[in-house]
Structure formats: structure tokens, C-alpha cells
Amino acid sequence: MAFTATLTTEAGTATIKLTGEIDASTAAQFHDKLDEAVASAVQRLVLQAEELTYLASAGLRVLVFARQKLGENVSIVITGAADPVARTIRMAGLDRSIEMTVA
Numbered sequence: 001m002a003f004t005a006t007l008t009t010e011a012g013t014a015t016i017k018l019t020g021e022i023d024a025s026t027a028a029q030f031h032d033k034l035d036e037a038v039a040s041a042v043q044r045l046v047l048q049a050e051e052l053t054y055l056a057s058a059g060l061r062v063l064v065f066a067r068q069k070l071g072e073n074v075s076i077v078i079t080g081a082a083d084p085v086a087r088t089i090r091m092a093g094l095d096r097s098i099e100m101t102v103a
Contacts, residue, residue, distance in 0.1 A: 001053060005033040012043040019051040022059030031062045038069045045070060050080035050103050055088045063089070067097050079103045 003020035014037035022030050037045055045066065066076060080103025081089065089095055 003029060005030055007033050007036055009037070009040050009042060013046060014040055014042040014044070015046040015048060017048040017051070021054035021056075022052065022062070023054065023056040024058045027056070027058035027062055030059060031065065034062060034066045034069075038066070042070075043074055045074060045076045047076070047078045048080060048103070049078050049082070049085055052081065052085050055085045060088065060092050060094065063094055063098065067094070072097075075099060077101060 001020040003022060003026035004018075006017045008015050008017075016033055016037060018030070020026070034045075063076075070076065076098045078086075078089065078098055078100045081100060086100060089098070089100065
């Protein structure tokens with residue numbers, strides 16, 4: 001499945017809908033979309049991951065970038081991550097600084 005990332009912003013919240021796979025070949029697209037979200041000075045970032053089927057270490061690095069760029073005062077929420085994606089995030093320990101919720 002091809003990777004897509006769609007950004008919308010409203011009332012201080014940036015929402016990025018993710019579909020497909022984030023690996024070494026698509027992580028740059030994810031990074032670019034996060035850069036756009038960071039530039040809009042949001043108070044909350046929501047990553048809709050219901051249709052994300054795979055997250056490689058390259059994608060984890062982009063999540064770490066987001067955490068560092070947004071700082072601790074901006075909440076980052078990942079919604080609806082499938083078990084393999086959620087497991088990857090937990091194994092990396094990112095669930096301690098990024099909230100994960102069921103869609």
C-alpha cells in the first residue's frame with residue numbers, strides 16, 4: 001500500500017492521517033508533513049494511524065523528531081494504531097512520551 005500523510009489544522013490541533021507503510025523510503029514524506037505541523041505552532045498533534053500498516057525504525061526516528069521539536073508542552077497523540085504498529089512504538093519506549101489511544 002502506498003504511503004500518504006494528510007495534514008489538517010484547526011483550533012491549535014494539527015491532525016495527520018497516515019496510511020500505508022512508513023519505512024526508509026517513505027519516512028522523508030512523514031518528516032516533511034510533521035515539519036509543516038510543527039511550523040503551524042500547534043498545541044496538540046494527533047496522528048491518525050488506523051490505516052498505517054507498518055512502522056519501521058525510520059518512522060520511529062521521525063516520531064522522536066516530533067517530540068523534540070514540539071517540546072513537552074505540546075501533546076502528541078497516536079490514535080487507532082494496529083497491534084504491529086503499537087507494539088513497535090511500545091518497544092521503542094515512545095509510549096512514555098506520546099499518548100496512544102484507541103480510535
